[in-house]
Amino acid sequence: MADPSSYRPSPGQIPESPGVYRFRDEHRRVIYVGKAKSLRQRLSSYFQDVANLHPRTATMVTTAASVEWTVVGTEVEALQLEYTWIKEFDPRFNVKYRDDKSYPFLAVTMNEEFPRVQVMRGAKKKGVRYFGPYGHAWAIRETVDLLLRVFPVRTCSAGVFKRSAQIGRPCLLGYIGKCAAPCVGRISAEDHRDLAEDFCDFVAGRTGTYLRRLEQRMHEAAEEMEYERAGRLRDDIGALRRAMEKQAVVLTDATDADLIALAEDELEAAVQIFHVRGGRVRGQRGWVTDKVEALSSADLVEHALQQLYGEERGEAVPREVLVPALPEPVEPVAEWLTGRRGARVSLRVPRRGDKRALMETVERNAQQSLALHKTKRASDLTTRSRALEEIAEALDLASAPLRIECFDVSHFQGDDVVASMVVFEDGLARKSEYRRFQIKSFAGQDDVRAMHEVVGRRFRRYLAERRETGEWAVPEEDDEPPETGSRGVDGRPKRFAYPPQLVVVDGGQPQVAAARRALDELGIDDVAVCGLAKRLEEVWVPGDDDPVVLPRSSEGLYLLQRVRDEAHRFAIRYQRGKRSKALKEGPLDAVPGLGEARKQALVKHFGSVRKLRAATVEQICEVPGIGRKTAETVAAALAGSSRPVPAVNTTTGEIIDDDER
Incomplete structure (x- = not known):
């Protein structure tokens, strides 16, 4: 690893004019190409304290062993030269856009004596007209099939074309009128090329002129009482219009x-x-x-x-x-x-x-x-392995944490406190191992206490199952099964099979300390604990006053974020399901004669049952479909109920989260 100061040019050597620069490594390979309006200002930005540079820029300048530049006259020339050098040297540190898939093009080989229409992928060839790219090859073939009725251009391969010419008999497309059959001399090379040019013009978007020409020829044939030719032209126009309809009109002003x-x-x-x-x-x-x-x-x-x-x-x-x-x-x-x-x-x-x-x-x-x-990226084995190794190194673990469990707590204004546990094995989610918990021992916004309870319950179950040497432990009545694959062959919940190498909690130092304390109380000292704080994505470990800061480009940090986000998603889903159920089983269910439609109308009108409870009988009567007698019954029923009820969005009818209020 080179020290950038060892090859830094003196400021007086670098010109202030536009130019293109190249960083080379110790083997003289070009590793980065860039352009600048002022070479002096741009290059000086690389030779500052490495700690102030972007992590990948820092890697580049420490990998490089020299830098050189070329002065040009204008910024446009710099842009052109930069592109040329990037294509020539393929530098490893330059931005490389990788196609997320191989896109097919509709190609017309105008460089051949008899141009051919076909689907092409990969690098473009000189003398070939390309149209697209298209999302799917079948979309090209459907369009071409419609257009061949009007533009019977050759579509066969070189081998088929040569064989038809030798035997003097065209292929099937020639017999059914979808190829002009230049292989057997039905059309000259010049006329076939003109046909290919018309095909290209139509596909390129110049459709109006050609359609008007066909319509005029159709009307002329009809006037001359050549009805069969007029019918064929009518069908050709229909085929062209269907081909045009396959491309959605998005801009009405025919914009390119x-x-x-x-x-x-x-x-x-x-x-x-x-x-x-x-x-x-x-x-x-x-x-x-x-x-x-x-x-x-x-x-x-x-x-x-x-x-x-x-x-x-x-x-x-x-x-x-x-x-x-x-x-x-x-x-x-x-x-x-x-x-x-x-x-x-x-x-x-x-x-x-x-x-x-x-x-x-x-x-x-x-x-x-x-x-x-x-x-x-998450499903790539090499990337996952690197992520686990980075986590082990950052947390000073003896080995990579092949099983990670993450816990998160969720509640609604201190009520209905729940928690989730998600499991990742070898960097992948193991949904059959997910668990969710209800916190009934207390109420309130005490995430630290809830975290201590949930981690303790999870590992008490683990210890109990170990003591019973494989027999089923009796589950706590408020432990909920996961969303999928929750039960074994005998119908009972699956066991908390074996401990993780790493427990991750959603939170900072207090939550981490609570989780560690729960493990210590159970005598478990072979499970590592860390927390991931949302604000700065810092990793906290027990007993340390300062967090572990992983680089933003770290695969380990990316994996921890995915684990934390999955635990948060699972907890929120459980919490919202409980609140929705509470709304359906709310105090309005006790009102006789009040159906589902009128209950929804009441909640939608007032926004929440809480606001409905505070309304007068006259205000309740304002809701369509609610008479005075029903309003009095609703008011009396709500007056006898004091259970907190979630607020509801008046537009969508959805329950509102705490942080959405």
């Missing part, structure tokens, strides 16, 4: 635009792109990247634009590019895009109207893409 949206966290970012041509969504694609350094949304957008349009020219670059944030500065990027297209390109952030609404749809797709990527 690409919409780029981001979803990001501290470690990763997902990018989604919608390709809109002629006001219709013609394709969609997505990328996921690790954040190598502290990148803003504007920086991510700039990298996405480079990757998206770095090898594109002409009409492949649309007239309008809509983004969530503009690069800083925006002028060089806009000028670079204009140079790629050969005409002006508008780069802007949509603020209102249809384009803003479509951008929100793209953003939702980006969020789902990031969530899916995290799910795949």
Whole structure:
């Protein structure tokens, strides 16, 4: 690991002009490429105290052994040179957008004598017209099947084409009219190429002119009483319209635009792109990247634009590019895009109207893409193993905690206190082992006391089962089974089979101390305890005045967060279920003649049973369907009930949480 000061250039050596710089390691491999408006200011930011740098930037500057730069005339030239060097050297620390899947394109091989229409994936080839990308290959094939009726372009492979030419007989598509059969000379090479050009124009969105031309020819055939030809043209027009309907109209002004949206966290970012041509969504694609350094949304957008349009020219670059944030500065990027297209390109952030609404749809797709990527990441064995090793190292454990149990407490204004226990084995959730608890020994907002009780109950059950040498221990009546797989073959709850290597509690130092005290009281000293505090994501261990701070990029911290969040979700779900049940079994159930519809009307009108209890008979009569006699009965029934009742959202009818009030 190199010391950045060992290769730091003196400030006088670095020019203040725009340029591109490269960091190299001890083997002279390029590990990072960047551009700057002022090379002196940008490079100086790397050679500060390593502790002040982003963790991955710090790793980069300590891995590097030298830095060099190239001066250019303008920021646009810097942008172009940066992209060229990134493609050439493939530096390990640069942002790399990885496709979240392989997207198929509709391709027309205009570089062949007889152009062919087909589905293509992977790198683009010179001389081939591409349309898309599409979400699924079958969507391309359905569209092509409809268009071949009007544009019978060749779709067969080179082997089939050659064999048909040798035997002088076309394939099936040639017989049914979905191929012009250039293999047997039914159409010349020039006419077939014109047919392929018309196909490309139609797919590219220039549909209106061609449809009007077909309609005119249909009317002319009808006037000349050539009804069979007019019928065929009518069917061709119908096929083209059906093909057009497969692409949803999203922008009514026939806009050509690409919409780029981001979803990001501290470690990763997902990018989604919608390709809109002629006001219709013609394709969609997505990328996921690790954040190598502290990148803003504007920086991510700039990298996405480079990757998206770095090898594109002409009409492949649309007239309008809509983004969530503009690069800083925006002028060089806009000028670079204009140079790629050969005409002006508008780069802007949509603020209102249809384009803003479509951008929100793209953003939702980006969020789902990031969530899916995290799910795949959590299921990766190598990543899970590294996470467990990092936790063991941070907490000074003898071995990796293969079984982790996490506890969380939830209540509603001090009432209906419950707790959850979730289990992760080898970094994966084991839902059949989940447990939930009711706290009946006290009421109130005392999370520390509740945590002590729940951890003690869980491990008392474990000790009791050990003493009984495999026989079922009698469960406490208020221990609840998990949400799935809760019972064994004989119908009784599964045992608390064996202890975890690590107990995680949702909270800070007080909750950790309570959990440790519960274990000490039972004589259990071979189970580690830690807590994860939400505010700063600090890891607390018993007896330490200072928390353990794991790097934000740590896989161990990511696993602890998932465990904590799952325990919180499970506890909240149990708590809300109990409150919903309490509402259904509330004091209104005791009112004779009051059905479900009128109970809901009362709660919706007043917002909660508590407010209903404070209402007068006259105010209750204002509710539609409630007469005076019923109102008096309701008021009398509620006057005799003092049990606290949850508040309800007056719009949705849902129960309101404490933190939503």
